[in-house]
Amino acid sequence: MAGIGIDLTGKKALVTGGSRGIGRAIAIRLAEAGCDVAINYLRSRAPAQETAKAVEAYGRKALTYKVNVAQVDKLDGMFDTIQEEFGGLDILVSNAASGVIKPAMELTRRHWHWTMDINAAALLDLAQHASKLMADREGHIIAVSSLGAVRAIPNYAAVGASKAALESLVRHLAVELAPQGIRVNAISAGVVDTDALKHFSNRTQLLDESARRTPAGRLTEPSDVADAALFLTSPLARMMVGQTMVVDGGYSIMG
Ligand SMILES: NC(=O)c1ccc[n+]([C@@H]2O[C@H](COP(=O)([O-])OP(=O)(O)OC[C@H]3O[C@@H](n4cnc5c(N)ncnc54)[C@H](OP(=O)(O)O)[C@@H]3O)[C@@H](O)[C@H]2O)c1
Numbered sequence: 001m002a003g004i005g006i007d008l009t010g011k012k013a014l015v016t017g018g019s020r021g022i023g024r025a026i027a028i029r030l031a032e033a034g035c036d037v038a039i040n041y042l043r044s045r046a047p048a049q050e051t052a053k054a055v056e057a058y059g060r061k062a063l064t065y066k067v068n069v070a071q072v073d074k075l076d077g078m079f080d081t082i083q084e085e086f087g088g089l090d091i092l093v094s095n096a097a098s099g100v101i102k103p104a105m106e107l108t109r110r111h112w113h114w115t116m117d118i119n120a121a122a123l124l125d126l127a128q129h130a131s132k133l134m135a136d137r138e139g140h141i142i143a144v145s146s147l148g149a150v151r152a153i154p155n156y157a158a159v160g161a162s163k164a165a166l167e168s169l170v171r172h173l174a175v176e177l178a179p180q181g182i183r184v185n186a187i188s189a190g191v192v193d194t195d196a197l198k199h200f201s202n203r204t205q206l207l208d209e210s211a212r213r214t215p216a217g218r219l220t221e222p223s224d225v226a227d228a229a230l231f232l233t234s235p236l237a238r239m240m241v242g243q244t245m246v247v248d249g250g251y252s253i254m255g
Pocket of ligand 1: 017018019020021022040042044047067070094096097098118144145146188191192193195197
């Protein structure tokens, strides 16, 4: 079903945190639609290589690049490599995230900065770099957010605040970059059963509760987020600018 009428042949994409989970699904979906894909990751090379293989299985070019997106002085290397290998960039998906899952009363400044730097500030640096590689083409920047940006979720204060900052940054970038032909949007996903949930002590309860309360009758899957990303990169979304698209099967509209 995915990819109908959306042809991204020849486009070049970078997916941060593209080795596993939601990022992997987005990388593969973009490859399926025709993109060459750069897959960024932080620690584990093997999953990044697996995603690269899946991209190549669609006949596309893949490259993997290990860098912490919060290390601003190290980002040049990644974008230089993309320029050398791909000759430019059409799509940036800022998906990598981390964060300290603790009650607000236990958060230190170190926890706060770690979370903010990776989840929010990195988008600013990535967008500054990416927009240069998008100079002569129509570009897309998509940030992956979560419902914690607008809702209070137990132990999610740092991550929720970082996602709220991310969504605000998306709106500001969207206004600045729209005149250059770059559309910036966010996707806010419902609970998705990825490795990220292993950091939650109440993982099982979170999954059961989310599935039970979701009007669509199931949890959000990585492929649901990937389809939304594909839509945002397509001409079908040409008037979507600075928006946060919620992909959660209706979970967040429940009273
Ligand atoms: N899972 C959910 O329920 C859910 C819900 C809503 C939104 N989201 C959002 O969706 C996005 C992806 O989440 P996920 O659940 O797919 O996560 P995940 O399965 O834990 O995967 C995280 C990915 O990000 C990479 N990464 C982590 N920190 C990084 C850093 N500092 N620099 C570069 N790469 C880094 C990891 O690489 P390594 O494996 O090498 O460390 C991995 O590829 C995040 O923005 C998350 O907030 C998730």
